[in-house]
Amino acid sequence: MCYSAQVQASYETYVRRFGAHISIYEFVQLFGFKAGGRKVKYPKAMEAPFLHPKTDQEREVKTLIDEYHATENTRLQQELFTQRKRLADAERKLQEKPTKAALESARIAGSKIEQALRWIEDLNRTDLKPRDSRIFPGYFCPVMVMEEGELVVKPMRYQCRPAGKPAFYDTKYPGTFNARRDNLEGFWKGQFGHTHGVMAIDAFYENVNRHRVEGRELEAGEEPENVILEFRPEGGEVMYIACLWSHWTGKGEDDLLSVAAITDEPPPEVSAAGHDRCVIPIKPENIAAWLHPDPKNLAASYAILDDRERPYYEHRLAA
Secondary structure (H helix, E strand, O other): OOOEEEEOOOOHHHHHHHOOEEOHHHHHHHHHHHHOOOOOEOOHHHOHHHOOOOOHHHHHHHHHHHHHHHHHHHHHHHHHHHHHHHHHHHHHHHHHOOOHHHHHHHHHHHHHHHHHHHHHHHHHOOOOOHHHHEEOOOEEEEEEEEEOOEEEEEEEEEOOOOOOOOOOHHHHOOOOOEEEHHHOOOOOOOOOOOOEEEEEEEEEEEEEEHHHHOOOOOOOOOOOOEEEEEEEEOOOOOEEEEEEEEEEOOOOOOOEEEEEEEEEOOOHHHHHOOOOOEEOEEOHHHHHHHHOOOOOOHHHHHHHHHOEOOOOEEEEEOO
């Protein structure tokens, strides 16, 4: 399964390539939740398009981002002060009488100081790094859909909660960030043929066993070792991967837009690297049809998945 991906986190990718427009309401809501203290996750690169706002709505988003940054900076500075005091106290005790407790307290404080400084630097820098576009299950990212005949970009959580299902499905079925092609008319029947989306990504990441990557069997007494591989098209092209999405509502709960990437049998080079699933990149000329499915003609949707882009995937150990 595609447990992680490097996404085109800026909605501008969809605007330039397909003439889509953004659904600003959902972006305001997402950043508003973050500014209000909700545990909302999204890649840092999603903030970048709003750092130089041109419209009143974009300025509203920028204000919410600034509010979150100010609150988080204050929290991290307070944590830094607390841990520096803890370190000073531990060092004073060590000078008086070395103990295991003081040594452990100094170690923990030093580690938390380093962590807080990294988080502060990450929060405040504006130069983006590749990791700033990486998503994991539970992260929000831009997804393009069709609404009333128009292409629209909305932020959606990368773990789909099907409409009508209870909220505990998130924990009961933690793998719902992916939708297996062989289960589209089973678990995903409420979305397949109804709510299709596209996510633009540069690469995807998979957990594999090291011995499978190395093309060998486990040696006697050897325990499997997990490694993370990055798979990227040899030509470096952006992939527009097939997704299913859902608009979930629940009594007394916030609405949730969420998405799952469709996966299928892997091409030979992905299988040889030790993984048994792969995302499905749709050809750009098929995207409009994919986003406007006919629930009475599922064969047409399957045909689009079959008529996919077939890049050669290079792989390497992820940083």
